[in-house]
Amino acid sequence: MLSIEGLRHVYGPVVALDNVSFMLAPGQTLAIFGPNGAGKTTLVKVLAGLIRPQRGTVRVDGGRRAIGWIGHESHLYDHLTVRENLLFWASLYGVPAAAREARAAGVAERLGLADRVERPVWSLSRGLAQRAAIARALIHDPRVLLLDEPFTGLDLAAAAELRVLLGELRGAGRTLVLATHNVDEGVELATHVAFQRRGRIVHFAPRGGRDAAQVADAYRRAMSDG
Amino acid sequence: MAELLRQAWAVARKDLVLELRTRTALVSAVVFTALVLTLFNFGRDPTAVPTLDLAPTVLWVTFTFAAMLTLNRAFQLELENQALEGLLVSPLSRTSLYWGKLIANLAFVAVVDAVGLPLFVLFFNVSVSRVLLPLVGVIALATLGFVAVGTLFSALVIRTRFAELLLLVILLPFLLPPLIGAVQVTARLLAGRPLSESVGYLKLLAAYDIVFVSLASFLFRFTVDE
Amino acid sequence: MSLVRRGRWITLVALVLLAGVYVRALAFTPIERLQGPAQKIFYLHVPAAIWTEAAMILVGLAGIFFLFLGDPRLDRFAEASAEVGTVFATIVLTTGPIWGKPIWGTWWTWDARLTSTLFLFFLYLGYLLVRGAVRDPGLRARYAAVLGICGMCLVPFIHLSVYLFRTLHPQPIILKPSGPSLPDSMLVTWLFSLLAFTLLYVGFVTQRYAVSLARDARETAAAEHG
Numbered sequence: 045m046l047s048i049e050g051l052r053h054v055y056g057p058v059v060a061l062d063n064v065s066f067m068l069a070p071g072q073t074l075a076i077f078g079p080n081g082a083g084k085t086t087l088v089k090v091l092a093g094l095i096r097p098q099r100g101t102v103r104v105d106g107g108r109r110a111i112g113w114i115g116h117e118s119h120l121y122d123h124l125t126v127r128e129n130l131l132f133w134a135s136l137y138g139v140p141a142a143a144r145e146a147r148a149a150g151v152a153e154r155l156g157l158a159d160r161v162e163r164p165v166w167s168l169s170r171g172l173a174q175r176a177a178i179a180r181a182l183i184h185d186p187r188v189l190l191l192d193e194p195f196t197g198l199d200l201a202a203a204a205e206l207r208v209l210l211g212e213l214r215g216a217g218r219t220l221v222l223a224t225h226n227v228d229e230g231v232e233l234a235t236h237v238a239f240q241r242r243g244r245i246v247h248f249a250p251r252g253g254r255d256a257a258q259v260a261d262a263y264r265r266a267m268s269d270g
Numbered sequence: 271m272a273e274l275l276r277q278a279w280a281v282a283r284k285d286l287v288l289e290l291r292t293r294t295a296l297v298s299a300v301v302f303t304a305l306v307l308t309l310f311n312f313g314r315d316p317t318a319v320p321t322l323d324l325a326p327t328v329l330w331v332t333f334t335f336a337a338m339l340t341l342n343r344a345f346q347l348e349l350e351n352q353a354l355e356g357l358l359v360s361p362l363s364r365t366s367l368y369w370g371k372l373i374a375n376l377a378f379v380a381v382v383d384a385v386g387l388p389l390f391v392l393f394f395n396v397s398v399s400r401v402l403l404p405l406v407g408v409i410a411l412a413t414l415g416f417v418a419v420g421t422l423f424s425a426l427v428i429r430t431r432f433a434e435l436l437l438l439v440i441l442l443p444f445l446l447p448p449l450i451g452a453v454q455v456t457a458r459l460l461a462g463r464p465l466s467e468s469v470g471y472l473k474l475l476a477a478y479d480i481v482f483v484s485l486a487s488f489l490f491r492f493t494v495d496e
Numbered sequence: 497m498s499l500v501r502r503g504r505w506i507t508l509v510a511l512v513l514l515a516g517v518y519v520r521a522l523a524f525t526p527i528e529r530l531q532g533p534a535q536k537i538f539y540l541h542v543p544a545a546i547w548t549e550a551a552m553i554l555v556g557l558a559g560i561f562f563l564f565l566g567d568p569r570l571d572r573f574a575e576a577s578a579e580v581g582t583v584f585a586t587i588v589l590t591t592g593p594i595w596g597k598p599i600w601g602t603w604w605t606w607d608a609r610l611t612s613t614l615f616l617f618f619l620y621l622g623y624l625l626v627r628g629a630v631r632d633p634g635l636r637a638r639y640a641a642v643l644g645i646c647g648m649c650l651v652p653f654i655h656l657s658v659y660l661f662r663t664l665h666p667q668p669i670i671l672k673p674s675g676p677s678l679p680d681s682m683l684v685t686w687l688f689s690l691l692a693f694t695l696l697y698v699g700f701v702t703q704r705y706a707v708s709l710a711r712d713a714r715e716t717a718a719a720e721h722g
Binding site for chain 1: 277280288291292352354357360362495
């Protein structure tokens with residue numbers, strides 16, 4: 045479903061990706077943990093096709109059409125309504141014209157925005173705007189979801205909602221990659237965990253039966269080694 | 271090809287809807303045009319220099335600077351709405367993005383020129399009725415050229431310091447050839463000379479358009495990605 | 497021999513040759529009938545102008561190859577060529593008025609060659625400003641390549657637009673389709689001057705390239721130790 049090999053990417057003297065390789069099958073969820081500056085964002089951006097790595101190859105089955113990206117930016121136009129935003133992005137992702145309205149309505153319903161679709165985005169509260177951003181990412185029913193620090197800035201309730209949503213999305217053969225600096229977020233969702241440090245993947249394994257505390261332990265050990 | 275145009279149109283249409291709702295760039299450009307034309311009028315001594323001598327220059331300086339004002343809008347918009355990343359992750363081809371922005375830019379410049387030309391005729395008491403069609407043709411031909419280059423450069427400067435200022439500075443040399451052509455043809459048209467006398471300049475304008483629209487369209491993918 | 501030493505030797509040879517050209521021009525070449533002794537600056541002015549343009553074309557060519565090959569040496573060369581081109585442009589823009597004052601009575605004339613060199617100068621400035629405004633080396637090289645290619649493609653249009661426009665500048669006596677119309681002794685002096693400037697270009701670029709190479713090496717070393 046998703047495979048990368050020999051990725052290397054540097055920003056001048058800073059090495060963001062150092063010989064990174066792994067593979068994910070459909071239905072698997074990878075949580076990448078690492079401190080700020082470890083290269084997690086670069087890794088997810090390379091997967092999304094935002095950055096072309098200086099060395100190495102990336103393959104995501106289905107290409108850009110299959111990728112849903114949730115990053116720090118909302119990708120919503122403030123002066124368009126929620127519905128207009130959804131329709132615009134749907135058209136860019138090749139959703140056939142006849143199906144767009146229905147899809148937009150469907151995804152808005154799922155995110156609890158059904159009664160707010162005609163409002164311009166600037167008028168939405170923060171929480172609703174965040175939900176609209178997620179709706180936008182899901183409008184084309186992506187097989188692969190890439191999330192870069194999605195829990196940042198969310199209050200406890202919103203974070204819990206997101207976790208539930210991601211849990212639902214995990215089904216039906218979707219592949220998820222979630223990058224975060226906080227080990228507590230997203231461990232339960234993951235089938236695989238990886239630790240990234242200074243551009244390198246220092247640990248990549250199935251989560252197995254490990255719970256959050258055990259993973260956190262392993263993470264701390266990996267980070268403090270030499 | 272059809273897909274390219276369809277996507278480009280989706281981008282252009284979105285830009286046009288947004289601008290119509292916020293009206294910031296358009297209003298600034300139109301007001302600017304009126305101010306500059308007024309300024310030129312008070313800066314000259316109507317008894318000393320026959321109006322026809324300076325008229326083409328005044329017209330083109332005004333049009334050019336108004337066009338430059340609208341150019342900044344193109345990618346600034348995406349940055350402000352935090353949507354650029356989203357556009358780049360989507361299957362939208364870079365070429366479509368370029369064409370969409372170019373079409374939107376041309377539409378805005380057309381509106382500004384449509385207001386500026388009558389004002390110019392009014393303030394400077396110049397008769398254009400007999401040459402209106404060829405005049406509009408020259409305006410279109412020259413404007414296409416530098417807006418094409420300007421659209422490319424406006425994407426290039428977004429990740430630099432002093433973006434707006436840098437855009438002006440790097441665009442300036444690219445304005446010279448189309449402006450020389452435009453001013454010369456305009457001067458001849460306003461003086462009632464037959465169009466056949468301007469063939470050399472018209473060829474220059476046409477060649478410039480062909481070369482730079484293709485070049486900018488091709489080079490765009492190297493400027494907008496990270 | 498290190499790159500810098502080689503560059504310095506070439507520059508030295510060029511300067512000696514240039515001095516020789518001057519002795520020959522002042523003592524052994526006849527005084528031009530119409531323009532008097534001031535015409536002699538033509539031996540300095542025209543080859544410098546030729547190389548100002550050639551340097552820009554080389555920047556563009558280096559840009560094209562860089563975008564396809566990604567070799568940082570091409571980018572370093574482009575940077576060096578652009579800086580040297582700026583220096584040559586300055587020579588033209590200072591010798592031009594020195595020539596112009598005795599002949600036309602004014603320091604600055606908007607004649608063809610001075611004007612086009614002025615715009616080349618702005619092209620160079622814009623190019624160097626863009627280089628200065630982008631911190632990431634990969635991005636900087638890419639943006640510079642795009643701008644360089646556009647600049648290179650602009651050169652013929654600058655020529656064309658300025659040729660179409662009748663000017664004060666003496667019509668070209670060497671680079672004319674019907675062949676050079678200078679008397680032999682003047683032609684020989686001029687050719688030697690062209691050779692001197694060619695060597696000067698090579699010498700300067702070599703030294704400047706060596707400086708970039710050293711700087712890049714220092715940065716990578718610092719990164720590895722940091």
